Amino acid sequence: MTHENLPGQPHLAYRGNELYCEEIRVSDLAKDHGTPLFVYSKGAMLAALAAYQRGFAGRKVQICYAMKANPALGVIEVFAEAGCGFDIVSGGDLERVLAAGGQPGKIIFSGVGKTRAEMRRALEAGIGCFNVESEAELEVLSQVALSLGVCAPVSIRVNPNVDPKTHPYISTGLKDSKFGVAHERVLPTYQRAAKLAGIRVLGIDCHIGSQITQEDPYLDAVERMLDLVEAIEAVGIPLQHIDFGGGLGIDYSGETPPDAGVLWQKLLARLDARGFGQRDLMIEPGRSLVGNAGVCVSEVLYLKPGEHKNFCIIDAAMNDLPRPALYQAFHQIVPLNPRQDVPETWDVVGPICESGDWLGHDRSLAVQQGDLLAVLSSGAYCMSMASNYNSRGRAAEILVEGSQAHLIRRRETMADQMQSERLVGIKSK
Template sequence: MTNSLKCEQVPYSVLAAQYGTPLYVYSQKAMTDAFNLYQQAFADLKPLICYAVKANGNLSILRYFASLGCGFDIVSGGELERVLLAGGAAGKVIFSGVGKSSAEIEFALKNNIRCFNVESLAELERINSIAQRLNKIAPVSLRINPDVDAHTHPYISTGLKANKFGIASQDALTAYQLAATLPHLKITGIDCHIGSQLTDLSPLIEALQRLLVLVDKLDELGIRIEHIDLGGGIGIVYQNENVPDLNAYAAAVSKLLSGRNLPLILEPGRSLIGNTGSLLTTVEYIKQGEEKNFVIVDAAMNDLMRPSLYQAYHNIINASPTTADKFVADVVGPICETGDFLAKDRTIAAKAGDLLLIQSAGAYASSMASNYNTRCRAAEVLVNGTEHYLIRERETIDSLLATETACL
């Protein structure tokens, strides 16, 4: 039996042998294909596609998306540092997030980002004050909470009244009128983001319809909107979800924006990177419990938090030739938590030493990784055809402990 499971043209066994496991592996071709889907679907509207850095902020990934023409959606000053270091254009950066610090706002203003997505009246006042001190005019777009149910996991729903994000629809006119009076602000747009992992895209259309009602009311007040930002949130297939129809979504958006001079901004993250990456892990032990079987691997919840945090599903396949019989087991890691699982009740054929491939781990895996149980973060590799590149070295204990001091 031969091992033919590959990332592009490189066997996963070769990558594991050279770089070790756990290992994040990304396909450059898959990244290109995902970006091109957006370009083709929205060709008539020619949107600025701002990759959501929070999904995966590896510098090589950011640099590649920048080379494709992407802008970037950021939620921290640190993410702006990443974008700039990777060669991204500050003029294509949208700064989102509810808790922008004064230092972050100042840093963004000094680098002349495209605009701030503002989420509260207090933030408007803060940005104006800092812009005044710097003798700058800050471009702002207000994030409106349209109270649309995205029908997604409650932890990643962001467009309901109960969520912390955005300015309530009923307060939007007042907020824009306030912004118009602040001398160091320039109103550039209106935006929303209603949630993540949306596979039914009809809530996005409903949100756009509600935003356009506001745009018309603002126009009557003499407040001109220069762009509309529909955020991200487009889902991917982890298991058996419906495949989101980008073409249908784009057609609906195009119809609603017809006749309006409103340039479009989109902020995809997961849908650009999620299915381009996998987490490669080695089976350490097979354990037969009294009530359950366990496949114990060297990856853990610190490498892939989504199953423990959201009860999320990731498909797992054996990347090694194996003669093991299939059995039902939980796939778990070494961390000292019952919540440390990567899969529950999976039918799998595996034995100690086998390589397992945890799929759809390009988004919110490495970016959410931690050092819990003093575990070093895994290495990351980018594959392009027959070539493969180490884009993040495996963390070492020395580097992990370098900033700590035993002072007593």
Template sequence: MTLPGSPFLAYRGTDLFLDDVRLSDLVRQHGSPLYVYSRRAMLAALAPYQKALKGRPHLVCYAIKANSNLAVLQTFAQAGCGFDIVSAGELARVQAAGGDPGKVVFSGVGKTRAEMQLGIEAGVRCFNVESTAELEVLSEVASRLGRQARVSLRVNPDVDAGTHPYISTGLKGNKFGIAHEEALATYKRAATLPGLEVVGIDCHIGSQITDIAPYLDALDRVLDLVEAIEAAGMPIHHMDLGGGLGITYTDETPPAADVLIGQLLQRIDARGHGHREVLFEPGRSLVGNAGVLLTEVLFLKPGEQKNFCVVDAAMNDLMRPALYEAYMGIVNVNQRAEPGQVWDVVGPVCESGDWLGRDRTLTVKAGDVLAVLSAGAYGMTMASNYNTRGRAAELMVDGAQVWVIREREAVKSLFEEERLIK
């Protein structure tokens, strides 16, 4: 049976393994729900980016929002990556994981003055600025510190990435970036502000993109701007082309990272910009298929219209299905020969939107362990404590080695910062 993430995730006989670790053993040892990630799978997903960019100035900045566990960040830092952050909290995680702030690009549409100051003092490589108002405030903060903040402007190219509207970021109706037609004037304004040093241009059009064409369309618009900006006397040292490459959840066929980058570099070279440093900000494509969420079946509840398979993981553990109606594969970690039935896989949270998968054919009984596939991205980072539920534990595997990289959250810890009125 072919599964997303193979060859790192595969059945051996009737048992599902991630790397060389039997997943059912992990639930017996560490409980459920449980996130499990493969370090080997993450590095294998990074390799095509690094291969395609070898020999030219570049930086791969892992987008922390996809999966921010310190061990994940450590893995990418040790592999030479920089980081794309969107908060001071994520900057603190980079530092705690041993990452280099000088390889950090600070993105986000709503940076506070405090976050700007922390970024400047830490020495982040660049701020990706998303509005004229942000430029003014960043210059003010940097000037007060007696420093200059390095900036690139995030340009909104008005290109449809062909993805879910919640994760599309490059259209005029999105909150992100500076309108393409306003970009040149905004660069001219940035060049006059004393606290800023203009170093680059940034563009990010969305997430879970499975077609090369939107990237090429956006790149052409970015290159048009680079030429206009430099003609106006402002050098552009780097081009940050964002991330957003999709993964296979079910039947998607996204291009390989090296194929995508190869076509982008070919277009860049053809237009005479091959000397520029290029930055990419992959997130989901590095970690999405490197992880699974394991969950135990509590009850089977057959019904007249629907059969419900009730598990101990819920929408607070994995928000993507409820938020995006996202499809994520679900399999039993122990295959059986008996024919399956059609089930809705649902959790115990008190919401009708608390489901992990609808209309799934499964051979299953109470006590079985299910694996929700492709759960390495936007799983734990979007988890909550709704219904006062502690968040899952997280494990990392590498071959037969297993590390606990986050302990299961104890219920008492959820309200230890709260106070009764006296």
């Protein structure tokens, strides 16, 4: 190989027999920092963000990074410096955004189970908006705001009953979902909000799911949202902004999600046709900004041929990359230094004591013990859902910027894991 970019991964390329991320050999990063290791491309993140910015050029739009996809401070910092706002779902998310330099006024707070303490902290910080997800939450938020002598800025998250055609665990816009206010309850909920002394109605929000690869669900949701905007404003409740959520998918295994710029041009055309073209807009992308920007590097520990299955045992596991175990998700797996040997079929598995600890089934790989593999498209919902299962430390994270590598999270040690635990001093008799 001379210089070959990986499909859908413009920041990754083979040069000779080495896999590079931007201008850095990934094998050098593994040598310096060990494995498992997450490596993110800053250039890939900003390129993904640029697609949204092009699609919304000339419009009043606030792009809010949905940080649940990857909450690393170094990643948040990239988007804060690029002018993004943030979509948070917990008090911990709020503290991370503030620590990384995000502007409180550009934060929107989603999630179905906000506590009074989280509401209070967010109000004190001066966040831009709460996406309220139930009538009960609306009442509590008003009480908390009044106790502080302020009004809480809100939009109400609508459940439009639109099928996003994605995995059921990450579908959030169907009527049986826990998220949002049911379509038929939206108008009375807004009428109640308008009467609450501690509430200031700002907008309306909708989020139908994640890893969406078709444009029709988005456009169906747009039409339902605009119907609701007309109905709400017809009873005298003005809406300052419309928030269309996030959820746009990425290419994990040959999917062809809509180009962000093209999709939003179609969305804007719908808005223009119905007279909402100059309305303030918000969007909450997460996976589509960071998913394909990251890889997880892992070492082959052992090869275990079998009668029916061949197992390639690596040092990354379901605690590092939980998506396959949770969603039967597919991630491409490639060697850092390709061999010319005849490939064999392997199940790529981790060392955790669970049969569900697998990263890829039936993968064709020419591989030997000690080789390094890259699990692609690992920038979203991997480290954000990582755990210490089997007392494994969480991996280190590297942010690559051209020829520079920044350590944005050091590898977790056993001392880190145990620092908040205590022995009780019980002795056997």
